[in-house]
Amino acid sequence: MGTFELKNDEYAFSGLTLELREEYDDFSIFIEKTRDPIYRAIINAFKNLEKTEKISLTIKSNVADTEFKTAFEYSKNNADILKDIINPYFEMMEDYETCAEIMNLYSNLIKN
Numbered sequence: 611m612g613t614f615e616l617k618n619d620e621y622a623f624s625g626l627t628l629e630l631r632e633e634y635d636d637f638s639i640f641i642e643k644t645r646d647p648i649y650r651a652i653i654n655a656f657k658n659l660e661k662t663e664k665i666s667l668t669i670k671s672n673v674a675d676t677e678f679k680t681a682f683e684y685s686k687n688n689a690d691i692l693k694d695i696i697n698p699y700f701e702m703m704e705d706y707e708t709c710a711e712i713m714n715l716y717s718n719l720i721k722n
């Protein structure tokens with residue numbers, strides 16, 4: 611797993627930034643090595659939706675000698691991402707504690 615840090619975004623209102631500090635030779639390696647921290651950052655973003663209507667998650671990294679910064683905006687309307695995309699990954703990794711956390715979060719988001 612690469613080196614990463616999740617912090618409150620100083621530049622975006624109601625946002626988080628995930629800085630992936632390792633350099634990656636290409637996007638296939640980037641996706642393979644950073645899926646876990648990116649998915650955990652998405653979970654964290656959705657946790658923040660219990661306090662706000664929308665949240666942004668900015669991902670910063672260096673891939674193939676190119677710096678990039680991509681922002682995603684989430685709202686409670688996007689909660690299906692947790693169930694349909696994020697949870698299956700953690701099931702595959704047999705991280706059932708995180709799966710339970712995801713499904714509890716999903717349930718709380720869709721009922722509010």
